[in-house]
Amino acid sequence: MAEQDEWEREFDQRWANSAEHKEPSARARMLAARWKENPPDPAPFRADPDSARPDRPSWVSTAVVLGCVAAVILLLGYARIRDGY
Structure with missing residues (x-):
């Protein structure tokens, strides 16, 4: 019992x-000291939307995904026909 009381007294979260x-x-503290000597450059809250745009059109990724799905469907169909189901 005394050990539990000592534990509660040592790590009293409510008191802390x-x-x-x-x-x-x-x-x-490290950032405050660094920024006191060399403050960071101002930056906007949101990034420029043009910088986040991919280099290729959005339909290319859609075509790749649909092509992969079609390939899997054809592969599963071929495997099913070959096994005789």
Whole structure:
């Protein structure tokens, strides 16, 4: 019983969460120090939609997917005919 009380006292989450001051993480401290000397360039919230466009038209990927589905259907049909079902 004493071991459980010691465990609860050592790792009291309610007490830790109720702290008035919370220290930032190591990554936050590192970025703050780095950005103080060399601030990052401003960047838009959303990327430019033209940069995310693929190089080929959208119908090409659709044709590839449908071609693969047709090939699988033909392969399964051939295997079924060959086995005699």
